[in-house]
Amino acid sequence: MNIPKTSFPRVVIVGGGFAGIMLAKNLKNQELQVVLIDKNNYHTFQPLLYQVATGGLEPDSIAFPIRKVIKDIPNFYFRLAEVSEIDTNKRKIITNIGKLKYDYLVIATGSKTNYFGNTKIEKFSMAMKSVPQSLNLRSLILENFEDALLTSNLEERNALMNFVIVGGGPTGVELAGALAEMKKGILPKDYPDLDIRQMQINIVQGGNRLLNTMSEIASEKAEDFLIHLGVNIYKNVHVVDYDGYKVDTNTDLNFEAATVIWAAGVKGATVNGLQNECIIERAERIKVDEFNKVKGYKNVFAIGDVACMSTNQYPKGHPMMAQPAIQQGKHLAYNMIAEITNKPLKPFVYKDKGAMATIGRNKAVVDLKKIRFQGVFAWFVWMFVHLFSLIGFRNRAVVFLNWVYNYIRFDRETRLIIRPFKKKP
Numbered sequence: 347m348n349i350p351k352t353s354f355p356r357v358v359i360v361g362g363g364f365a366g367i368m369l370a371k372n373l374k375n376q377e378l379q380v381v382l383i384d385k386n387n388y389h390t391f392q393p394l395l396y397q398v399a400t401g402g403l404e405p406d407s408i409a410f411p412i413r414k415v416i417k418d419i420p421n422f423y424f425r426l427a428e429v430s431e432i433d434t435n436k437r438k439i440i441t442n443i444g445k446l447k448y449d450y451l452v453i454a455t456g457s458k459t460n461y462f463g464n465t466k467i468e469k470f471s472m473a474m475k476s477v478p479q480s481l482n483l484r485s486l487i488l489e490n491f492e493d494a495l496l497t498s499n500l501e502e503r504n505a506l507m508n509f510v511i512v513g514g515g516p517t518g519v520e521l522a523g524a525l526a527e528m529k530k531g532i533l534p535k536d537y538p539d540l541d542i543r544q545m546q547i548n549i550v551q552g553g554n555r556l557l558n559t560m561s562e563i564a565s566e567k568a569e570d571f572l573i574h575l576g577v578n579i580y581k582n583v584h585v586v587d588y589d590g591y592k593v594d595t596n597t598d599l600n601f602e603a604a605t606v607i608w609a610a611g612v613k614g615a616t617v618n619g620l621q622n623e624c625i626i627e628r629a630e631r632i633k634v635d636e637f638n639k640v641k642g643y644k645n646v647f648a649i650g651d652v653a654c655m656s657t658n659q660y661p662k663g664h665p666m667m668a669q670p671a672i673q674q675g676k677h678l679a680y681n682m683i684a685e686i687t688n689k690p691l692k693p694f695v696y697k698d699k700g701a702m703a704t705i706g707r708n709k710a711v712v713d714l715k716k717i718r719f720q721g722v723f724a725w726f727v728w729m730f731v732h733l734f735s736l737i738g739f740r741n742r743a744v745v746f747l748n749w750v751y752n753y754i755r756f757d758r759e760t761r762l763i764i765r766p767f768k769k770k771p
């Protein structure tokens with residue numbers, strides 16, 4: 347990999363997401379060599395992927411070059427590579443561009459979509475975990491309307507305008523709100539010869555309420571806002587099959603839909619090579635102790651979504667959200683520096699800063715530690731938090747300008763089919 351050997355211990359971080367970037371940033375100016383590896387040369391701000399998918403933002407404004415994060419830091423290296431395996435005996439990682447030795451290894455590979463073993467749903471539904479997947483979804487949504495214009499078959503046209511979102515968590519709710527805004531403000535103008543009232547947006551939620559990790563009042567309000575926007579909500583229903591056209595559930599309900607968006611679960615993006623006992627079966631996350639050390643290893647750590655630290659308050663691990671990832675990245679940097687300078691380590695304690703979700707234009711729900719609110723003020727808070735969480739001044743400026751423009755003009759200018767999405771046969 348062309349990384350020089352130095353007298354400093356080498357820390358290899360796999361994953362330049364929220365956790366990996368925060369760790370790298372906090373390790374600068376230490377007697378360490380830091381190598382950051384990611385399969386993409388950019389960091390993705392996943393919370394705004396749904397806006398890329400619905401033509402509200404350009405993909406570049408929610409991605410940030412990883413090389414820019416570590417530029418000018420001595421002893422820091424970035425390599426664009428996918429890690430396929432870890433050899434913990436030889437202290438090496440194995441990637442598509444070669445092998446690399448480590449003294450400390452940090453796995454920060456995040457999570458991937460969980461289809462719970464249903465390969466048919468995996469094949470035919472759309473996921474929204476990465477920039478390319480969001481661009482695929484954007485193309486598919488627009489291609490559906492182009493196709494709906496061309497067909498004289500009513501059933502086919504309805505299926506093309508029928509959107510089924512599986513999962514009523516923040517991703518499903520935010521996407522449904524954005525699609526509903528498109529239905530209201532943009533699609534009737536773009537497709538005046540189509541009856542856009544026929545477009546259906548459905549959320550199918552397995553549990554008995556939307557946003558089930560937030561407060562009950564947030565769930566109720568989110569549901570009210572979505573119903574007001576014309577979204578159909580089905581609770582206590584599980585999607586069990588989808589063949590690219592027909593959606594079957596575990597009840598009498600079924601749909602004919604050209605688009606199913608799977609937002610029903612994630613699992614850890616683990617890497618091969620760790621002992622089986624380290625992996626939690628259902629969520630495929632890596633078991634770590636309170637110092638983020640992988641159980642059974644001395645110099646292997648895991649942080650962020652992929653790590654499962656079971657505590658009294660969070661027996662199933664911390665929520666798979668940006669804040670635990672950011673806080674673990676920062677905390678592990680503190681502990682690594684403490685270890686090399688022979689200072690006592692501190693166990694990780696998660697500071698819950700709350701959760702929020704936006705539902706279309708002007709509406710959001712916010713749960714903070716001591717206060718919960720919903721509506722227009724919540725929407726401003728949501729925008730402010732997301733804007734300032736983005737990495738890079740340019741990205742913040744571009745996103746802000748896009749939002750102002752879209753708000754004033756009731757528009758979503760990036761509804762472009764740049765890279766057509768080909769449906770699987």
Ligand SMILES: Cc1cc2nc3c(=O)[nH]c(=O)nc-3n(C[C@H](O)[C@H](O)[C@H](O)COP(=O)(O)OP(=O)(O)OC[C@H]3O[C@@H](n4cnc5c(N)ncnc54)[C@H](O)[C@@H]3O)c2cc1C
Nearest residue numbers: 361363364365385392393429455456650651666667668671
């Ligand atoms: C659509 C969506 C909306 C979300 N909205 C919110 C929200 O509103 N608020 C919130 O708090 N959280 C939200 N989340 C969750 C949040 O984005 C994650 O919890 C967070 O990104 C986890 O950070 P991480 O560093 O653990 O992983 P990630 O940010 O996923 O980063 C993992 C990195 O590892 C790299 N990688 C993975 N495998 C390999 C490999 N084998 N080799 C090399 N590189 C690899 C990936 O390319 C990626 O860059 C959302 C997630 C999604 C998908």
